[in-house]
Amino acid sequence: MLVKQISVFLENKSGRLAEVTGILGDNNIDISALSIADTTDFGILRLIVNKPEDAERVLKDNGFTVSCTNVIAIAVVDKPGGLSAALKALDKAAIGIEYMYAFVGKTTNEALVILRVEEPDKAITELNKNDIRVLTAETVYGL
Amino acid sequence: MFWAKEQECIQRDDLKNLQLLRLKETITRVYNHVPFYKKRLDSVGLSPEKISSLEDLKEIPFTTKDDIREHYPYGLFAEPMKKIVRIHASSGTTGKPTVVGYTKNDLNTWSELVARVIVAAGGNENDIAQVAFGYGLFTGAFGLHYGLEKIGATVVPTSSGNTEKQIMLMKDFETTLLVSTPSYALYMAEVAQEMGIKKCDLKLRLGLFGAEGSTEEMRNELEQRWGIIATENYGMSELIGPGVSGECMVKNGMHIAEDHFIPEIIDPETGKVLDWGEKGELVITTITKEGFPLLRYRTKDITWLNNDPCNCGRTLARMAKVQGRSDDMLIIKGVNVFPSQIESVLIGTEHIGPHYQMIVRKKGYVDTLEVLVELTDGRMLEKFSELENLERTIKHKLYTVLGLDAKVKLVEPKTIQRSTGKARRVIDLRN
Numbered sequence: 001m002l003v004k005q006i007s008v009f010l011e012n013k014s015g016r017l018a019e020v021t022g023i024l025g026d027n028n029i030d031i032s033a034l035s036i037a038d039t040t041d042f043g044i045l046r047l048i049v050n051k052p053e054d055a056e057r058v059l060k061d062n063g064f065t066v067s068c069t070n071v072i073a074i075a076v077v078d079k080p081g082g083l084s085a086a087l088k089a090l091d092k093a094a095i096g097i098e099y100m101y102a103f104v105g106k107t108t109n110e111a112l113v114i115l116r117v118e119e120p121d122k123a124i125t126e127l128n129k130n131d132i133r134v135l136t137a138e139t140v141y142g143l
Numbered sequence: 144m145f146w147a148k149e150q151e152c153i154q155r156d157d158l159k160n161l162q163l164l165r166l167k168e169t170i171t172r173v174y175n176h177v178p179f180y181k182k183r184l185d186s187v188g189l190s191p192e193k194i195s196s197l198e199d200l201k202e203i204p205f206t207t208k209d210d211i212r213e214h215y216p217y218g219l220f221a222e223p224m225k226k227i228v229r230i231h232a233s234s235g236t237t238g239k240p241t242v243v244g245y246t247k248n249d250l251n252t253w254s255e256l257v258a259r260v261i262v263a264a265g266g267n268e269n270d271i272a273q274v275a276f277g278y279g280l281f282t283g284a285f286g287l288h289y290g291l292e293k294i295g296a297t298v299v300p301t302s303s304g305n306t307e308k309q310i311m312l313m314k315d316f317e318t319t320l321l322v323s324t325p326s327y328a329l330y331m332a333e334v335a336q337e338m339g340i341k342k343c344d345l346k347l348r349l350g351l352f353g354a355e356g357s358t359e360e361m362r363n364e365l366e367q368r369w370g371i372i373a374t375e376n377y378g379m380s381e382l383i384g385p386g387v388s389g390e391c392m393v394k395n396g397m398h399i400a401e402d403h404f405i406p407e408i409i410d411p412e413t414g415k416v417l418d419w420g421e422k423g424e425l426v427i428t429t430i431t432k433e434g435f436p437l438l439r440y441r442t443k444d445i446t447w448l449n450n451d452p453c454n455c456g457r458t459l460a461r462m463a464k465v466q467g468r469s470d471d472m473l474i475i476k477g478v479n480v481f482p483s484q485i486e487s488v489l490i491g492t493e494h495i496g497p498h499y500q501m502i503v504r505k506k507g508y509v510d511t512l513e514v515l516v517e518l519t520d521g522r523m524l525e526k527f528s529e530l531e532n533l534e535r536t537i538k539h540k541l542y543t544v545l546g547l548d549a550k551v552k553l554v555e556p557k558t559i560q561r562s563t564g565k566a567r568r569v570i571d572l573r574n
Contacts, residue, residue, distance in 0.1 A: 007524035011555050037527060041552050044524050063557045067521030098526065116525075 004052035033103035165430035257290025260389030268295030282384025326566035396461030
């Protein structure tokens, strides 16, 4: 159920994001979701792509500092309180969230959210118990 | 191993007699052939016949790089041009280059001195030696080239640049000895890694690094990355080029060819001669050169001297690794900063690459120092706090060494400019 996420270190200067997405495009890699967290000097770009291993390799080959980690993708009902149910389930199980971001899929009236937690397997169990839909890697890569 | 054991292990008393004899010859030579020196010596009431001991050296005025520039190009040559068989010049990053001339005897002396350095470092006739210094007016490449030929090694004069090809040749030619600047050797190691070439694919065993200062941390990094013994040698075109001093296998200071050069250490501010062991600016008097002798040349290099017996058996004094150049020294917020101090902090710090750059700016009346380092470890990307901690750790280490607050900026790999010659570490934007 775990989804591979690519993180890329970027300096805050113009053209860096275009460079990364260009390299991915040239290698026929499709981006499903992305998020950027930044300070004044640098940012970390997080990406969900259809071919994570390829993406990691081509970005490394192009000199970027890159890592690949496991995250969880969930779908919550797109109505007030939808996300809260999922987060409460994790909180009850004392699972901390490192970071999360929502993204837009081409489906349904569900909201899609990426979660990075310390204990992903335990988190999935808890989410399942609480009837939160956890997306498979294949589903997410295909979005 | 010795190239010239008799000279390298000379009794110190015999050395002093030889130095005095040669000093007198040199002073006679320049007094009679170089108007500049005659005027300088006359101005302090000295003439060749008044030199009776090595102590008299202290009375002679210093010669500086500006003096050489003012007599550009041939004004300080002590032999007519028909006797000069070679010209070299400094890189001359600022203003006119400093030009030096060699007679046939000078070229021979040069080869001999570099041969000593190579053999002291562990080189021998079986070595296949790749000279990755730029050939040209710069003395580094030719000096090592002659020395290596002298000892019978196989010389591969690749010159600098074209790094991937260098590495291909290194592998195919089974190079055992590398000559380059330390920063270029580091860059080559990086490129070799990218090319998928491992230490075990290469026969490299020994590095002779010079032409720019480096730290003990840099040496460790080079030894570990290449799987070699890394040695350092020292020289400058004004003095003769490489061959002035070099490390023996003990790797604890560079033995100076004192039978050809008289070293002194002075306080760079006052010009006062300091004792053995005290740190200051190296001043060198050449005592065998014909074409371009120099009296009390201020090298601007900061080091100290040691004439304790060395385990290798050489009696020639050693100079410590150059701690910085008095003109490399930055004064930031009133604090003296040498790039080498920053290097010693950064090399060996986890998660970052070995390349760095310092940018000095002025904000209003206040100097600021920014240090750029490349983040190379992807594992740091999971938590923002880890990156912030890394910046903080480096900042703290710098503060401990410099006593100065520096801004640390993490940058992407390969964005700090690589050099195939001498690295440009400092960008001073204050003026």
